[in-house]
Amino acid sequence: MKRIFVILVILLIFGSFALSKTYIIGTSADFPPFEYVDNGKYVGFDMDLIRSIANLEGFQVEIRDMSFDSLIPALKSGIIDIAIAGMTITPERLKVVDFSTPYWSADQDVIVKKNSNYNLTVLFGNHKVGVQTGTTGDLWVSDNLIKTNILKSIVRYESFIYALQALLNGEIDAVVLDSPVAERFAQTQPVSIVGIIITNENYGIAVNKGNSELLSKINDGLSKMRSSGQLTSLVDKYFGK
Known part of the structure; x- marks a missing residue:
């Protein structure tokens, strides 16, 4: 019976990983210290930010690099789910995509x-x-x-x-x-x-217009990071105290 219980627990753990959603993240990895490539990995403030939000909200991320002016068209066409690249919230962009609450000025x-x-x-x-x-x-x-x-x-x-x-x-x-x-x-x-x-x-994280479910997850993750001090720690890491 104990062995069966252990197997069930393992199956539940792996099942939860299998069921977690993977979102495609678009960035323009030429914008240090927000996003850049180091030893073949996408790193920087924004990359840590979106990975932390994903961890808090229970989803996975796959990061893709592209030119900055391709990010919004990629969102609109469904090539990516989320854009994070030091992107300023502007009235023009708000006409075609939705933004999270601001995370940087x-x-x-x-x-x-x-x-x-x-x-x-x-x-x-x-x-x-x-x-x-x-x-x-x-x-x-x-x-x-x-x-x-x-x-x-x-x-x-x-x-x-x-x-x-x-x-x-x-x-x-x-x-x-x-x-x-x-x-x-x-x-x-x-x-x-x-x-x-x-x-x-103000910088924001962008999703396709009307994707309220995903936007809610991002805003919830940002809120948790602010209240826990994680966001402040991330700012200190990349910009100093």
């Missing part, structure tokens, strides 16, 4: 090559400013500088890594990108922050 920074003698005026005139396609930096520069003819040239890149490399190679004069990432680059690369654009952005 940020502005935009302007970075230039160190010792280039550029300052915030690099955003004016004939300078070349790089952005990542589809990001809020792209939208801000397009709407506020290009459309108003304050700036003549914007150069779009699939990845911030490509934009950074172009800056270091002297192909562009500045890059506009989210403040936490700019600050990390300023610590690890020969670049300097010469200005902050106050945008008061």
